[in-house]
Amino acid sequence: MSNDYIPPFTMTEEITNLTIEIGQYVGMIATYELxxxxxxxxxxxxxxxIHSSLAIEQNTLSLQQVTDVIEGKRVLGPPQDICEVKNAYEVYEKAAAFDPYSIQDLLTAHKMMMTGLVKEAGCFRSGNVGVFAGTQLVHAGTPARYVPELILQLFTWMKHSNYHPLIKSCIFHYEFEYIHPFADGNGRTGRLWQSVILQKWQPFFAWLPIETLVHENQEAYYHALQMANNDGESTVFVEFMLQMIRDALKELAESQNEQQKKSNVGIHVSVNVGKNVGINEQKVLLLLQQDGRLTIKVLAETLAITPRQVERIIAKLKKQGLLIRHGASKGGYWQVNLPDK
Incomplete structure (x- = not known):
């Protein structure tokens, strides 16, 4: 098989529009989180x-029971279900340290996820597997002898692909489930690894509950997988997962907006800048204090003012010595230079 394998996929207008829409939510949420x-x-x-991803795999514990297990409280439930929760929490806590392009890290994550649950935890399966709906075979995993090679090809493609991380993560998710590289735990590991890929793009994906929406739309999730299998390419599944990501981000953004309205005080500013600096100037300073690489466009969108107004504010703050520019317009950053209290 060729090392230049490219997963079958067709870019559609729907995927393009979803990617743009998600990008808009990401900009708002990332700034709010700062x-x-x-x-x-x-x-x-x-x-x-964690609760949703495990519930998809038939874990019977409630959200409260999952919370209690994680908090170290005693829970009456199947030992295997409790073990699944403990394992999942451990691996999700360490997910930010994983390299999304490292097969060894993938195997480590699977070992953490499945220790005490399957014999081949942390190893590609030695036998063949199938995915069943009742007694009906709906998907036969790749023959075991081809799994290491196909995973290597998938990771190589992912590392060098120029697709947007959103699209790349969804294609990976589908291809991973199609190969079905492990004896068990493929679903939860595939969903985790998509999160790992997205975290490297935007860190807040580490805790965005995409799995909750997948669980709520579980039938549609499996239907999208099956449709992609029938089509011989991942396109329909990519569209579905982007919709789930968009909906999760939309829900979070709306929640943030409600919190902002309830506070009724705008952005809280705790910087000591003196009486000659207005509220918008203070907001710009606080934003740049959090992230000196924020662009004029992002600042304008966050503060609901025009880019021209932001430019005037920055010029004023720079003249006052409160902002210092390091580097060129592209690749440089702003240093906030506050007076001593």
Whole structure:
């Protein structure tokens, strides 16, 4: 088989539009997260993700029971289900350290996920497998002897592909499930690895509960997989997963907007800048203090003002010595230079 394997996929107008729409949500959410970090919400969403991903695989524990297991409380439930939760929490907590292009990291993640549950945890399967709906075979996994080679080809393609990370992660998810490289745990590992890929693009995907929407649309999820199998390419599955990502981001953005309205105070500013600096100037300083590489466009969208207004604000702050530019317009960054209190 060729090492230049390219997964069958067709770019569609729907995929292009979804990618653009998701990008708009990502910009708003990433900026909000810089200003309003919420560790409690992040932890709650991670637990929701773990519960949903395992529920798809028939884990019987409720969300509250999953929470109790993670918090070290005693839970009455099947030992295997409890083990699944403990394993999943451990691997999700360490997911940010994984290299999405490392097969060894994938095997490590699978070992963490499936230790105590299957004999071949952390190893590609030695035998052939099939996916069944009741007694009906709906998909036969790739013959075991081809699995290592196909996974290598998939990772090589992913590393060198120029597709947007959103699209690339969805194609990977489908191809991974099609190969079905492990004796068990393919679904939960595939969903985890898509999250790992997306985290390297935008860190907040580490706790975005995409799996919750997949669980709520589980029948459609499996239908999209089957449709892609029938089509011989991943396109329909990519469209479905992008819709799930879009919906998860939309839900989060709407929640952030509600929190902002309830606060009724806009962006809280705690920088010492003196009386000659207005509220928008203070907001710009706080945003750039969090991330000096934010663009004029992002600043304008975040503050609901025009790019020209942002340019004037930056010029004023620079003249006052509160902003210092390092590097060129592309690739450079702003340093916030606040006076001592």
């Amino acid at each position: 200003l309003h970090p919420n560790p409690v919400l992040r932890r709650e969403n991670r637990i929701r993700s």
